[in-house]
Amino acid sequence: MSINKNQKFLLTGNEASAEAAIQAGCRFYYGYPITPQNEIMTHMALRMPEVGGTFIQVESELAAIYMVYGSAAAGGRTMTSSSSPGISLKQEGISYLAGSELPCVIINMQRGGPGLGDISPAQSDYFQAVKGGGHGDYHTIVLAPSSVQEAADLVFDAFDLADCYRNPVMILGDAQLGQMMEPVVFCKKQKTDLSAKTWALTGARGRKRNIIKSFYPVKGELEVFNIKLQKKYHEIEAEEVRYEEIDTRNADIVIVAYGTSARICREVLKDAKKQSLKIGMIRPITLWPFPSHCIARVAERVQSILTVEMSAGQMVEDVRLAVNGKCPVHFYGRTGGGIPSPKEILHKINELIQVKEKVTCVTS
Amino acid sequence: MELTYSKPKTLIDTPTHYCPGCGHGIVHRLIAEIIDDLDIREKTIGLAPVGCAVLAYNYLDIDMCEAAHGRPPAVATGIKRVHPDNIVFSYQGDGDLAAIGTAEIIHTANRGENITVIFVNNAVYGMTNGQMAPTTLLNQRTLTTPKGRNEKIDGYPLRMCEILSIIDGSRFIARTSITSPANIKKTKQLIQKGFQTQIEKRGFSLIEVLSTCPVYWHMTPCESMKYIDEQMTKTFPLGVFKDWENENQF
Numbered sequence: 046m047s048i049n050k051n052q053k054f055l056l057t058g059n060e061a062s063a064e065a066a067i068q069a070g071c072r073f074y075y076g077y078p079i080t081p082q083n084e085i086m087t088h089m090a091l092r093m094p095e096v097g098g099t100f101i102q103v104e105s106e107l108a109a110i111y112m113v114y115g116s117a118a119a120g121g122r123t124m125t126s127s128s129s130p131g132i133s134l135k136q137e138g139i140s141y142l143a144g145s146e147l148p149c150v151i152i153n154m155q156r157g158g159p160g161l162g163d164i165s166p167a168q169s170d171y172f173q174a175v176k177g178g179g180h181g182d183y184h185t186i187v188l189a190p191s192s193v194q195e196a197a198d199l200v201f202d203a204f205d206l207a208d209c210y211r212n213p214v215m216i217l218g219d220a221q222l223g224q225m226m227e228p229v230v231f232c233k234k235q236k237t238d239l240s241a242k243t244w245a246l247t248g249a250r251g252r253k254r255n256i257i258k259s260f261y262p263v264k265g266e267l268e269v270f271n272i273k274l275q276k277k278y279h280e281i282e283a284e285e286v287r288y289e290e291i292d293t294r295n296a297d298i299v300i301v302a303y304g305t306s307a308r309i310c311r312e313v314l315k316d317a318k319k320q321s322l323k324i325g326m327i328r329p330i331t332l333w334p335f336p337s338h339c340i341a342r343v344a345e346r347v348q349s350i351l352t353v354e355m356s357a358g359q360m361v362e363d364v365r366l367a368v369n370g371k372c373p374v375h376f377y378g379r380t381g382g383g384i385p386s387p388k389e390i391l392h393k394i395n396e397l398i399q400v401k402e403k404v405t406c407v408t409s
Numbered sequence: 410m411e412l413t414y415s416k417p418k419t420l421i422d423t424p425t426h427y428c429p430g431c432g433h434g435i436v437h438r439l440i441a442e443i444i445d446d447l448d449i450r451e452k453t454i455g456l457a458p459v460g461c462a463v464l465a466y467n468y469l470d471i472d473m474c475e476a477a478h479g480r481p482p483a484v485a486t487g488i489k490r491v492h493p494d495n496i497v498f499s500y501q502g503d504g505d506l507a508a509i510g511t512a513e514i515i516h517t518a519n520r521g522e523n524i525t526v527i528f529v530n531n532a533v534y535g536m537t538n539g540q541m542a543p544t545t546l547l548n549q550r551t552l553t554t555p556k557g558r559n560e561k562i563d564g565y566p567l568r569m570c571e572i573l574s575i576i577d578g579s580r581f582i583a584r585t586s587i588t589s590p591a592n593i594k595k596t597k598q599l600i601q602k603g604f605q606t607q608i609e610k611r612g613f614s615l616i617e618v619l620s621t622c623p624v625y626w627h628m629t630p631c632e633s634m635k636y637i638d639e640q641m642t643k644t645f646p647l648g649v650f651k652d653w654e655n656e657n658q659f
Contacts, residue, residue, distance in 0.1 A: 073490055099490040103483075104516035111480040111513075115487020118474050119454075123487070141477050246472040246488060248495050250451035256466050258457075258475035 053230050058196045058222040059084035061229045062152055064092065065200035066124050068231045071150070072098035073116035073123035075109040077131060080164045081220035082154035085126040106131045110138030110151075117147035118257040120245030122204055126152035128220070129170050130161060132178075139213055140179030143274075144259030148207035150200065151185070152216045154223035157382035165382025166221035166305055171359035174217050175333040182271050184278050186214040186285065187332040189303040193227035199330075201233035208239045210281055217332060219355065221305045221384070281334055288336035289328040293343050296325030298394060301340060301364050302353040303329045305384070310353055312387040317394065324394060332360070337367035344371040348401055353390055354378045417441035419450050421470050428535075430630025432620030433461060435587045436529055437468050439597045440500075443604055444471065449496050454488055456481040456499035461535040465500055479510025482517035485524045496607055498525040504534050507543040507567045514573070514615075521578030521612040525603040528569065528615055531622040532641065539625030543567040546644055551625070566644050570617050574650035581606040581614035582651040586642065587621075588634040599649070611653050619645055 048054075048068065056064065063085045066074070074089040086102070093100035099116075103109040109125045116123035127135060132153045142149060155170045157163040174187045186206050190196040196218060203214040246255055261267035289307075291314060293299050302310045307328040317324040327343060329336050344350060349372050352361040357380040365374045377393040379385045416422060420441035427433050444450050450471055457465040459478035466473035476484040481499035489497045506514050506528050514526070533551055534540040540553040544566050548557040558566075574582045581603055585596040596618055603614035619641050621633035628636060 073487065075487070101486070101490075101520075104512050107480065108483040108486075108513050108516065111476065111483035112487035112490075114476070114480075115474070115484035115489075116491050117487070118484070119488040119491035121487075121491040137477060138480075145475070246454045246474055247492060248452035248454060249470070249472050254470055255472050256474070258466065260463060260475055262464075 048231055051230055051232055053228050055226055056193060056229050057084050057224055057226050058190075058193045058218060059154065059224070060088050061193045061197040062126070062200050062216065062218070063088035065197035065231060066150065066204070067092050067096055067098070069122070069201045069204040069233070070235050071122045071124045071204060072096065073113070073121045074099065075101050075103050075112040075123070075125050077103050077106045077109050077127065079128045079131045081156055081223050082126050082128045082152065084223070085152060085154075106134035107138065110135040110142075113149045114138055114142055114145070114147060117142065117149045118145070118246050120242040120247060124150040124152070126154070128154050128156045129158050129167070132170060132173070136173070136179035139185060140177070140181050140183060141259055142213045143183035143185060144181060145257050146211040147213070147257070148211050149213050150203045150207055150216065151213060152218065155217065155219040163382045164220060166219040166355060166384060167380070167382055168219060168304060168306060168354050169356040169359065169380065170217065171332065171354070171356060174215050175335070175363070183274065184281075184333055186210070186212060186281060186334075187217050188214065189217045189330060189332050190222060191304050191308045191328065193222070193225065193229050196222060197229050197231060198233055201235070205236040205239065206285065209236070210277060212277070212281070217304065219305050285331060286334045286336050286338070287330035288339055289330060290339060291326045291328070293325035293327065293347075295323055297323045297348045298351055298397060299343050299347050300324065300326040300351050300353055301329070301360070302326065303332060303360065306353045306355055309385060309387055310390060313390045313394070316387055316391050322394065322398070329360075335363050335367070337363070340364060340367035341369065341371070344368040347372055349373040349375055349397060351375045351377060351394065351397065353385060355384060356380055417445045419444040419470050421468050423467065425468055426464055427461065428624045430621055430623035430633055431461070432531065432587050432618070433529065435593060436527065436596075436618055436620065437465065439593070439600055440498075440527065441469060443597065443601045446601070447604060447608070449604070449608075452494070453496040453498070454492070456485050456497070458499070458501045458505045460502035460505050462500055462502060462529065463536070479505055479508070479513055481505065482510065482513040482522070482524070482526065486517055486520070486522050489522060489524050493523070496525075496604060498527060498604070500527045501529070502535075503528075503530045503532065503542040503544040507569050514569070515576065518573050518576045518613045518615070519578045521580070523607055523610055523612055525607050526615040527600060528617040529620045530617055530645065531620045532566070533622050533625045535622050535625055544645070546640060568645060570615070570650045573615055578613050579615070579651050580612040580653040583649045584617040584619065584645060584647050586619040586637050586647060588637050606653065617645070619647070
């Protein structure tokens with residue numbers, strides 16, 4: 046397969062994510078089969094040998110994340126991918142990666158849970174992705190694409206962010222995004238101003254030895270290290286928040302949704318316009334760091350906020366924290382692989398408006 | 410006068426945290442000597458385990474990486490794939506290699522990953538105060554086998570060299586001990602052969618070293634050495650189980 050810049054391809058979100066990783070210089074991929082992200086792995090099996098990279102179908106999700114740990118420690122651009130149950134298995138390793146400040150990319154094409162769940166699209170790994178997931182005080186940067194093109198673009202950015210901050214980056218997609226086909230162009234280029242990985246394990250030739258570890262047994266050392274980590278996280282929160290804001294200026298109600306839910310809500314905005322309803326949307330692109338400032342600002346002037354998710358209500362907690370009582374925050378979600386239709390969401394919006402009108406009537 | 414014995418350059422001149430009579434110090438020194446002898450200090454990358462040897466990176470003056478419990482072979486694989494011309498070895502205990510990391514060691518051997526594993530078997534979990542290991546002998550008392558290991562409840566001691574030697578990807582598999590100067594010399598030769606296997610890009614090598622844990626065996630250091638010779642070797646016979654120089658021997 047040869048890829049020219051600006052050539053247009055029709056690819057699934059899975060294939061586009063995998064190819065973008067190759068284009069971004071990822072040369073070490075380790076994975077274990079799980080639906081609905083298998084096309085990432087099969088694309089890597091095909092492409093890695095073509096670019097002189099490493100592809101290993103690993104014996105377990107655990108071993109896969111630790112091969113990523115090894116390649117990251119050795120200074121390589123490295124990635125793994127999985128779906129919800131597999132990502133749960135990787136959490137120990139993600140904690141170690143964060144604790145050892147190793148850059149890597151992890152793609153989670155979410156499916157329904159808990160347990161083995163189903164293979165339908167879901168957004169019920171939000172808590173796991175943005176609140177740490179594994180043990181200890183840490184964060185991964187979490188990016189949430191809502192189209193195949195954006196999936197490809199964010200994979201590029203993910204590798205640069207990972208290297209820039211020496212931190213694992215997770216792409217949080219879902220079965221819908223992974224499986225659907227859309228046109229995609231690989232137009233991004235790797236950042237060239239990233240600093241050299243002088244910390245990496247290469248053999249101590251002409252320098253002092255490097256040690257990659259997350260163990261601080263001497264009392265007080267770990268606290269010092271964790272405070273340093275927190276400083277880095279604050280810097281990421283200050284510099285890297287990304288979101289899309291649509292029609293919020295004159296909106297009565299603003300939807301907050303990400304990924305596939307946001308894609309569905311775009312249709313809702315069009316339908317609402319036809320009914321002369323003033324509805325806007327905030328679409329977080331980084332789920333961590335979360336666009337709290339934007340949501341807080343919008344909450345000052347709207348009647349209410351409606352969070353839409355393919356979960357029983359996870360991101361809504363962060364929305365409520367951001368809003369901090371400035372306006373009511375409502376939730377509409379489907380769980381267990383259910384996908385909300387634009388009609389259902391619009392119905393929920395109309396309900397909110399009617400309730401508001403009733404309240405206005407009573408008080409006047 | 411000629412100096413015939415001195416501290417290896419690769420061994421850092423610092424007191425270790427190991428208990429009196431523990432075998433880790435001997436094995437660390439042998440690794441340092443071999444790295445010096447082969448002149449590979451600047452291209453060697455070591456993996457420290459979870460367990461008593463977690464701080465191995467404080468004693469060996471080479472690039473080193475920590476790995477979670479059981480995962481050194483996977484981490485070593487990830488490093489070796491980035492730097493195929495570097496020398497990568499993992500240093501693992503019995504709980505790490507033969508319990509929580511059984512899948513990793515078997516599949517790393519099966520891929521014929523060109524790394525060397527130093528497997529220190531002292532038949533007990535030392536760092537967590539002496540629980541049963543997968544290699545604890547039958548009738549051996551530990552914190553979690555207070556009446557002695559009973560095969561009906563606890564299963565049998567796991568012989569990893571024997572298991573790994575039937576895997577096609579393994580190229581050099583040997584078991585040795587550190588109970589006498591002769592055995593220490595032999596151990597050095599076998600570990601060196603493991604490194605040589607890797608340098609010549611022949612594939613996976615593992616050297617199991619029967620070692621002591623006087624504190625959790627409730628013995629003196631001398632009694633511990635005797636215990637290896639008289640008891641452990643009955644369950645874990647010493648020898649070379651697979652050797653690329655003599656592929657038909659097994």
